[in-house]
Amino acid sequence: MQTPLNPFKQALEQGRAQIGLWVALASPYSTELIAGVGYDWLLLDGEHAPNDVRSTLTQLQAVASAQQAFGDGRSHPVVRVPLGTGEAGTAIIKQFLDIGAQTLLVPMFDTAEQAAQVAAAARYAPTGVRGMGSALARASRWQAHPQYVHEANDRVCVLVQAETVEAMKNLDAIAATPGVDGVFIGPADLSASMGHPGNAAHPEVQKVIEDGIARILKAGKAPGILATSEPQARKWLAAGARFVAVGADTMLLDSGARALLAKYKDGAGAAGPSSY
Template identity: 45%
Template structure:
């Protein structure tokens, strides 16, 4: 039999150890494999905004599996069926967008846990279960499953403490782009009011005992977010790294 894989990213977050990552929108497994050896702590495969669907995530997970990097998958929406398939494909960490309140956070938690702890659908011979070779997988999977939720509207920021209090939420990510739009500054996450809201949110997440996360290409905000207590952070999107490197 096979042991349940340890989720090193979840353990690092629980210990409040900073984890630096790469946001991935390129759909090619060869690119994912190359990037997996670059030294990042985590890589996030984005099915919300990138041209990725759940089936196309599987070869990306397979490509990075041999490397010491943790794979995160973002579903396009809080959807129990989508999250079930992502977990069955072998993702141990999920980042759920647009969580507005504690009730939605609780549903996201339930989607990542088998009954009686939650409502995740049960299948046997999945990649996540080692194709049936991991003893006790259905009883223990939640131990190594990491759930991250996104707060990215003004109303969601007001609910940070309630969301953080939901058992099973392992981290809270602030989405600067959608937050900027919610605050009346679409396309301008660098606006001072947006930056202040982000940093205040990070401080409140830490005060609530949860690790905060952020993606920003603004080096000043990136450093300020770390200073405010951010734990899982990214300042790089693979597609933009490629774009910026293409110089005629």
């Protein structure tokens, strides 16, 4: 039995844009519902959402259930780990891979050296330093995939986040790092790092993002971004972004609940999360 291919990674390599949704409610029930909608990818957030290895596992199982129910490979799960560098980051990456994540998004990269550490942490020797333990791992289906340790390195997709002024200075080297499949530009953190907190729409920030997407493409890697307004999402898709998250489950729940209440109560629903 062959280790499953990574359709998300294949799509990025082929230059096909992938539309995603942030998943932060940390609920396998809501994640299973969203996984059946038809987004190309879902970001299971372990950085800013209340997720750990166990809750991420239940959501990976929920996504797999939706895929089985619809039978069309719907919604590839991308797992954002809380950190990636150092011994702690290497250990966390190993745990998320062992529970079955194939694609990882890792936050806060400033240098190519940090990116290389994560690329190594996600792969078995001799390419990397991922610890051997497939007999205990859901990823190998507890060795039902007999060639897992030989095939896993090619299936893993590593996405790193560039979201500071320093990262943008080093972006060419980060994107060129072997084993890095894509670079995600974080608009919120980048705008704060540039002195415009809460204002990712600032012209200076927009210019840096546009330049960053072009530089990532030039390196032969896939650029990604979160854009929760349609004009921004379409702008970055047109600029060449290959994986774009166009919203978040928390925002959908909030806006939907406010819109429904506004039909029955005057003045309700006026507040809401800002978008960029």
